[in-house]
Amino acid sequence: MSLSSLDIDLYESEDPIWNPAMMAIPVPGIRKMVNMAASMEDVIHLSIGQPDLPAPENVVNATIEALRAGQTGYTMDAGLPELLESLAVYYSSRSQRKLTADNIMITTGATEAIYLALTAVSAPGRHFIVPDPAFMLYAPMIRMNGGEITEITTRAEKNHQLDPQEVIDAIQPNTHAIVLNSPSNPTGTVYPKETLEAILQEAAYRGIQVISDEVYDHLIYDGKEYPSALSCSTDLDNLMVVSSFSKTYSMAGMRIGWIIASQGAIKRLRRYHMFTTTVANTPCQWAGVAALHGSNDFIQNMLVEYTKRRDRLVELVEQTPHLTGYKPEGAFYLFPALPEGVNGTNVALRLLKETGVCTIPGETFGNSCSNAIRLSYSTSLGNIERAFERIIPWMEKQDFG
Amino acid sequence: MSLSSLDIDLYESEDPIWNPAMMAIPVPGIRKMVNMAASMEDVIHLSIGQPDLPAPENVVNATIEALRAGQTGYTMDAGLPELLESLAVYYSSRSQRKLTADNIMITTGATEAIYLALTAVSAPGRHFIVPDPAFMLYAPMIRMNGGEITEITTRAEKNHQLDPQEVIDAIQPNTHAIVLNSPSNPTGTVYPKETLEAILQEAAYRGIQVISDEVYDHLIYDGKEYPSALSCSTDLDNLMVVSSFSKTYSMAGMRIGWIIASQGAIKRLRRYHMFTTTVANTPCQWAGVAALHGSNDFIQNMLVEYTKRRDRLVELVEQTPHLTGYKPEGAFYLFPALPEGVNGTNVALRLLKETGVCTIPGETFGNSCSNAIRLSYSTSLGNIERAFERIIPWMEKQDFG
Numbered sequence: 001m002s003l004s005s006l007d008i009d010l011y012e013s014e015d016p017i018w019n020p021a022m023m024a025i026p027v028p029g030i031r032k033m034v035n036m037a038a039s040m041e042d043v044i045h046l047s048i049g050q051p052d053l054p055a056p057e058n059v060v061n062a063t064i065e066a067l068r069a070g071q072t073g074y075t076m077d078a079g080l081p082e083l084l085e086s087l088a089v090y091y092s093s094r095s096q097r098k099l100t101a102d103n104i105m106i107t108t109g110a111t112e113a114i115y116l117a118l119t120a121v122s123a124p125g126r127h128f129i130v131p132d133p134a135f136m137l138y139a140p141m142i143r144m145n146g147g148e149i150t151e152i153t154t155r156a157e158k159n160h161q162l163d164p165q166e167v168i169d170a171i172q173p174n175t176h177a178i179v180l181n182s183p184s185n186p187t188g189t190v191y192p193k194e195t196l197e198a199i200l201q202e203a204a205y206r207g208i209q210v211i212s213d214e215v216y217d218h219l220i221y222d223g224k225e226y227p228s229a230l231s232c233s234t235d236l237d238n239l240m241v242v243s244s245f246s247k248t249y250s251m252a253g254m255r256i257g258w259i260i261a262s263q264g265a266i267k268r269l270r271r272y273h274m275f276t277t278t279v280a281n282t283p284c285q286w287a288g289v290a291a292l293h294g295s296n297d298f299i300q301n302m303l304v305e306y307t308k309r310r311d312r313l314v315e316l317v318e319q320t321p322h323l324t325g326y327k328p329e330g331a332f333y334l335f336p337a338l339p340e341g342v343n344g345t346n347v348a349l350r351l352l353k354e355t356g357v358c359t360i361p362g363e364t365f366g367n368s369c370s371n372a373i374r375l376s377y378s379t380s381l382g383n384i385e386r387a388f389e390r391i392i393p394w395m396e397k398q399d400f401g
Numbered sequence: 402m403s404l405s406s407l408d409i410d411l412y413e414s415e416d417p418i419w420n421p422a423m424m425a426i427p428v429p430g431i432r433k434m435v436n437m438a439a440s441m442e443d444v445i446h447l448s449i450g451q452p453d454l455p456a457p458e459n460v461v462n463a464t465i466e467a468l469r470a471g472q473t474g475y476t477m478d479a480g481l482p483e484l485l486e487s488l489a490v491y492y493s494s495r496s497q498r499k500l501t502a503d504n505i506m507i508t509t510g511a512t513e514a515i516y517l518a519l520t521a522v523s524a525p526g527r528h529f530i531v532p533d534p535a536f537m538l539y540a541p542m543i544r545m546n547g548g549e550i551t552e553i554t555t556r557a558e559k560n561h562q563l564d565p566q567e568v569i570d571a572i573q574p575n576t577h578a579i580v581l582n583s584p585s586n587p588t589g590t591v592y593p594k595e596t597l598e599a600i601l602q603e604a605a606y607r608g609i610q611v612i613s614d615e616v617y618d619h620l621i622y623d624g625k626e627y628p629s630a631l632s633c634s635t636d637l638d639n640l641m642v643v644s645s646f647s648k649t650y651s652m653a654g655m656r657i658g659w660i661i662a663s664q665g666a667i668k669r670l671r672r673y674h675m676f677t678t679t680v681a682n683t684p685c686q687w688a689g690v691a692a693l694h695g696s697n698d699f700i701q702n703m704l705v706e707y708t709k710r711r712d713r714l715v716e717l718v719e720q721t722p723h724l725t726g727y728k729p730e731g732a733f734y735l736f737p738a739l740p741e742g743v744n745g746t747n748v749a750l751r752l753l754k755e756t757g758v759c760t761i762p763g764e765t766f767g768n769s770c771s772n773a774i775r776l777s778y779s780t781s782l783g784n785i786e787r788a789f790e791r792i793i794p795w796m797e798k799q800d801f802g
Contacts, residue, residue: 073654274432
């Protein structure tokens, strides 16, 4: 793959201090937009990657109780035993399979879990399969350790669904892992059970790891049941599932995530985790225990609110010239396409400068989607309405022919 | 260097799932001892690596206030601006040099900061200089990314002081960085200003990075002033300093550390940090702001308490047959030597099994110190006394000839 597509800052890549592997880390497109927006007035953000609701009261109270009880020292390396046990019970029930505390490790958010999983399996000469577009961390993490990637393109016209046969056809003799992310950031697409089963079955047969990032697993609309890779796989030898409390309970700043895998994989990852962060935050692990034992009202109310926003956003995108939308079934993103050949980064930059609406350029999420922009509806209905009062007239004036 | 010295678990190293670089991660000696101790009754721990005092009240209260104020979302990638500013003011005053928020990044404890610094500069063909014994994370982090290490041995007979000329003589044309840790874990040794100045001056002249781990920088006894690498270096181009709140304010489980470096280095490390953990814990960053703005009484009282423990431990080690001690000037560790050729791991295991006193085998901290054990005095004076009531008679019975 060509590094030029990653928008490398040449000055830094030539600095002899740094490990050349650091060149695989691109300049983050989100950061550039948000920094520019920070210098402007009257910006409406459709760029937000965390929930805009406050964390539930029982979660906040549990953290406070833990602090008052002196829970400010290290936990065990795998995590707080009470949280590991609670997660084991919760996932055993949800995925209808037996999981124990030894199948789980608590991390500093899902990011550390993904970092550990991908960098622990990537190495020179190894091949990985990643959807495109995808969360912008996967590909650089793999490339940092020398792995090579085949990107499986998805399209707005097909609701950004992943074709499992395309994934299977891309498997090579040196394929080590397949990365899945459902619901997807940036597309909001939820993969059906059939897609997961087909990929997981083939991966198990070929001895390939599936690394499934399920951080949006509770943001599923229209009353659908969520197909987790955990429910679609017969065993755990070829599967690592990552999730966190960040999106489900508005706890992004508490940085509590986890990885679920075979006991052997967890044993190995625990050692690596000691080197990256030692352990996760102790009082906020108690917050997680409270979240799992609390009522589901917070999630239900959140879904009602996000469904309204999604439905309105889908309508507004339909009414917008030059944008091809679809109805996402999960997360809080929509990833509409501009006409083929249009530079989405230019459109996002001009939208911000000329209308004050901040979106994220599609190329942040992969090589196939430079004509797209990511819209987040983790903001009020009022903001979504006001944003499109600016976007629609602006788009009407554009001639992308 | 030979991997066999790292006590690799052969089953795991042969598992084809994992990146071969993971072989550089040893089985942690501390974990083995603590796990064995967990299955026993009436164990006295001289193995503890975090303060045994509760966190200060103002720190706990600030975290609670932040939680109540809804501070549960992400901060900026470099950290909470209020904490960055507070650290810049604090360090500018303490080190008598101008530092800005752009010279600092907040991390998930010092561990993440050290991980980022070392793995961002280590690469195949690069050479590093590390004291031996040293904190057990440095060498594997360097080796994971292909770097090679020269270990500079220190000795109990010389208070484990580092000879700066030995460090300078070990510099090779491909030397990329020198790792320093003062006060040292496991020795408690504080390097004098002259040692730091000699090494930093030579490193700057040769374009070599110095990575200075200063997490015990407030645990300095006998009223001495702490020589930080920040005060001993003329510029920041060749220096990265790591510290945290964990040891100074009993906040280990809150996982807030930082790295101080040139603005260019921080810019590069911020991108990498996005990939490992995204950002640090938000409510506990507010705890850090309170810690820096609070009174010094907590630290002063802690020093009074730890000084008593250290002085008593030094006396008890002097009274113990077969142990060569010294008077450590910082941290909360003493790293006495057994006679040359005695296997410290066997001694630590037998001490635990036969007396119920848990210490850490010296080989955990490097290749030169297999005849040592680490004693932590982060435990009550009563526990220290009781431990030696068991250790001294046991040692009297040993014949290591």
